[in-house]
Amino acid sequence: MDTTETGITSMINDTTTVTKRRDPPLNVYVRIRPFIGDELEHGENQKLLDIINDNHIAVKVYPTINNTIRNIQASYNEYEVSRIFDDSCTQKELFEQILEQPTNEIFTGSNWLLCTLGLTNSGKTHTMFGTAQEPGLIPQCLHRIFLNVGQNIDDKVCFKPDGLENLIPTTDSTLDIEITARNYIFKDDKNDRRRIRLPNIVQQQNSFQDLSVEGKK
Numbered sequence: 001m002d003t004t005e006t007g008i009t010s011m012i013n014d015t016t017t018v019t020k021r022r023d024p025p026l027n028v029y030v031r032i033r034p035f036i037g038d039e040l041e042h043g044e045n046q047k048l049l050d051i052i053n054d055n056h057i058a059v060k061v062y063p064t065i066n067n068t069i070r071n072i073q074a075s076y077n078e079y080e081v082s083r084i085f086d087d088s089c090t091q092k093e094l095f096e097q098i099l100e101q102p103t104n105e106i107f108t109g110s111n112w113l114l115c116t117l118g119l120t121n122s123g124k125t126h127t128m129f130g131t132a133q134e135p136g137l138i139p140q141c142l143h144r145i146f147l148n149v150g151q152n153i154d155d156k157v158c159f160k161p162d163g164l165e166n167l168i169p170t171t172d173s174t175l176d177i178e179i180t181a182r183n184y185i186f187k188d189d190k191n192d193r194r195r196i197r198l199p200n201i202v203q204q205q206n207s208f209q210d211l212s213v214e215g216k217k
Contacts, residue, residue: 027082029098030057033123034087056080091130095140103144157182 035045050058058076085094102112114137116124130136135143157178159167170178 024082027098029083029085030081031085031089031094031123031127032087050076051084051086052078054084055082057084091127091134091136091140094127095137099137099141100144103141104148106145107148 032049032051039045048060050060052058056078058078060074061077062074083097085097099114102110106112116128118124126136128136128138130139157170157175160170160178162168
């Protein structure tokens with residue numbers, strides 16, 4: 001290639017360099033909520049979304065400027081994300097696809113942050129908390145953590161968390177409180193099975209309910 005402006009001539013080898021695409025700093029997932037009865041009655045199912053494949057979605061955009069000379073047609077904006085889940089995706093399938101592996105990697109030193117973004121009534125609370133019949137991402141994540149901990153649970157409650165990744169010994173004045181909290185989460189029954197009684201993390205109709213799951217000791 002002759003660069004006439006600088007008078008420097010360089011030779012370019014006839015080779016092709018393939019650059020591996022870097023992983024995105026954030027994994028972005030889109031979950032499509034099904035329409036509810038009131039929305040269907042008001043004709044809100046306008047087919048504004050078009051799922052192209054597992055990673056691409058098109059959003060219909062209507063013109064915002066009035067044009068009296070000619071009609072302006074609506075267009076689609078296409079977006080690429082890590083994964084798209086349609087309205088048939090279950091809570092269990094969603095957890096297995098996006099959170100099961102990160103939850104297991106917590107025990108190998110990985111740190112993860114999960115957050116949701118969406119309009120009011122778009123399904124954020126249902127996705128994160130769920131119901132007693134269909135637990136959301138947070139209950140399923142805690143369940144997996146307790147199962148991985150297994151028999152390594154501190155039955156005597158000699159230590160308690162203090163800040164980030166710190167443990168301090170319990171004192172005589174706080175031991176009873178810590179044991180009560182521990183027994184609230186774990187309760188052994190006569191069949192030598194440990195019941196994991198998770199805190200109030202399932203939200204229904206502005207109230208929180210207990211979610212109890214059983215796992216082998």
